Amino acid sequence: MSPSQVIVFATPVFLLLIVIEFAVGLRRGRNTYRLSDAVSSIGLGMLSQVAAVFALLLRLGIYTAVYTHAALLPDTGFWTTPVGWLLALLAYDFLYYWNHRLGHTVGIFWAAHVVHHQSQHYNLSTALRQPVSYPLLGWVFYLPMALAGVPPLVFVVVGLIDLLYQFWIHTEQIGSMGRFDRWFASPSNHRVHHGVNDRYVDKNYGGILMLWDHLFGTFEPEDPREPSIYGTRKPLQSWDPVWANLEVYAALARDSGRATRWGDKLRPWLKPPGWRAADVAAKHPVAAFDIAAVQRFDPPVGRAVQVFAALQFAALLGGVALFLWHADSHPLLHNASGAGVLLASLWALGALLQGRITAGELLLIECAALSAATAATGWTTLHWVFKPLTMGIALALVVAHRRSRPDASGSAWLLAALLASLAGDVALMLNGLFIPGLVAFLLAHIAYTQCFRQDAPWLPRRRVWAGVSALGALVYTLLWAGGLPPGLRLPVAVYVLAITLMASQALGRASVWRDGPSCLVAAGALCFMVSDTLLAINRFVTPLPASALWVLGSYGAAQCLMVMGLLRTRSATPA
Known part of the structure; x- marks a missing residue:
């Protein structure tokens, strides 16, 4: 049984304990849960486990290589005796202490570990809140076990034991446990670890034992x-899971880039969190931390949205369980496609709970992701459902928008573009209808271009038009040289002209409006160019690996970005 399958078996237990903790909190009048926070924490845990499927080869592969070729002690069977298992667990917990401690005291390690500490609530769902990138960095701490000859199987098992033990200590419903708190990780001393209070910061790193904290001076009751x-x-x-994993990396990169001395460009990554070069701190000051000013992030969420989000989350849990159970037997493309769907869905769910998108837009994003994934994995029947359904949802969103805002400019052209796109989608799914599909998308690009002209001048940035046209000409030259059939050279040339005009108008419009929605539309237009370019190269020049994933992934992103950008409320006049 793989580690991923162990997590699948453990998940119902985790969820049951979460429900029990929630019920106990309600009964005591000390509820520590908020739906949005719990969904965010568990979702980040799901994302971490999915990412671990890909990182396991790196982490366990390196460990196995060191164990096989560089172990200092021969494998005499000692590590599979009861004493050996106990010593291996003790060794893992000791190394975990240093892994964990450096995760708080070295910038680059904190950038990964910070995900676990971001929740402003403390409950069992917080235990599941894990980073994506830490397995890529943390494996180095455990190589001494490989050098000592601890077999990979023993290493994996004691690692799971150490990890699973730490689940129950993330709760406020269990108080002090007396002497147990002094020597073992417990809810009491782990609450200290998660505190931002001055006396609690960087304390109590132990995974199972507090012995290491006593020995190295980091214990705090x-x-x-x-x-x-x-x-x-x-x-x-x-509630954005992508930003949760990237926020500290981005801050380190900013401070590194702003520093003038080469040494100061490296130090933010190696110094304790919060270290900044003197010149950077002077030019870009950051307010000192004030614990009295801390406020919990808790955007209001309506009851209907909460119910919808809970149902969506339950479906995602089931999907992730299936993914993890079969991950070891599925090819890389299947796993990558599933991971992409999960990432898109979790991002959309977080955005919904934050009020950034609507429930309909969430469904649009999910269907677009599922359309690409089902095509890439060969699930043709499901692909035939999700691809047209994506355009159907987009059309429904635009119709609803027209009813709420009859004066919205360009919505008729947007409807025409989506209808033409739907026709093109259906044509390209059927054999022998490439030319009708090409014509349908040609009409879609013309309609999109007209839509973008409703609130911006025609090609307002000629340099942009020149650059995009040059790119289009380059792509067309590549197709011609790669074997574009003579009978298609003129139709494809017309198509390339249409899509370059569409992208140029979208980019020019964004330069006029200079707001978020217009930038979304411009990004979508560029994604459309990427999608069509990949489709043409795959069809006329050379087959591309995982072409369906890249072509339909960028196509789905294009439609989502353009529709969502165009439906956003804009100011009365350009900036």
């Missing part, structure tokens, strides 16, 4: 007179 304030000293303020 919980003081009932000073409850922990949870989260980080620079709150995330978002």
Whole structure:
């Protein structure tokens, strides 16, 4: 049984304990859960487990290579005896302590580990909140076990034991446990670890044993007179799982790029979190942390949205369980496609709970992702459902928008573009209808171009038009040289002209409006160019690996970005 399958078996237990903790909190009048926060935390855990499927080869592969070729002690069977298992667990917990400690005291490691600390609530769902990138960095800490001759199987099992033990200590419903708290990781001393209070920061790193904290001076008991304030000293303020994993990396990169001395460009990554070069701190000051000013991030969410989000999340849980159960037997393309669907869905769910998108837009994003994934994995029947359904949802969103805002400019052209796109989708799914599909998408590009002209001058940035046209000419030259049939040279030339005009108008419009929605539309137009370019290269020049995933992934992104951008409310006049 693989580690991923162990997690699948453990998940119902995790969820049952979460429900019990929630019920106990309600009964005691001390509920520690908020739906949005719990969905965010568990979703990040799901994303972490999916990412671990890909990182396992790196982490376990390197460990196995070191064990096989560089172990200092021969494998005499000792590590599979009861004493050997116990010593292996002890060794893992010791190395975990240093892994965890450096995860708080070295910038690049904190950038990965911070995900686990971002929640401003402390409950069992917080235990599941795990980063995507830490397995890519943390494996190095455990190589001493490989050098000592600990077999990979023993290493994996004791690692799972250490990880699973830490689940139950993430709760506020269990108080002090007396002497147990002093020597073992417990809810009390782990609440300290998650606190941003001055006396609690960077304390209690132990995974199972507090022995290491006592030995190395990092133990701090919980003081009932000073409850922990949870989260980080620079709150995330978002339910976005992508930003949750990238926020500290982005901050480190900014400070590194702003530094003038080469040494100061490297130090943010290696120094403790919060370190900044003197010149950077002077030019870009950051307010000092004030614990009294900490406020919980909790955007209001209506009851209907909560119910919808809960149902969506339940479906995602089931999908991830299936993914993890079969991950070891599925090819890389299948796993990558599934991971893409999960990432898109979790991002959309977070955006919904934050009020950034609507439920309809969430369904649009999910269907677009599923359309690409089912095509890439060969699930033709499901692809035939999700691809036209994506355009159907987009059309429904535009119709609803027209009813709420009859004066919205360009909505008729947008409807025409989506109808033509739907016709093109159906034609390209059927054999022998490439030319009708090409014509349908040609009409879609013309309609999109007209839509973009409703609130911006015609090609307002001629340099943009020149650059995009040059790119289109380059693509057409590549297709011609790659074997474009003579009978298609003129139709494809007309098509390339149409899509370059569409993209040029979208980019020019964005330069006029200079707002978020117009930039979304411009990004979508560029994605459309990418999709059509990949489709043409795959068809006329050379087959591309995983072509369906790239072609339909960029196509789905294009339609989602353009529709969502055009439906966003804009100011009365361009900026």
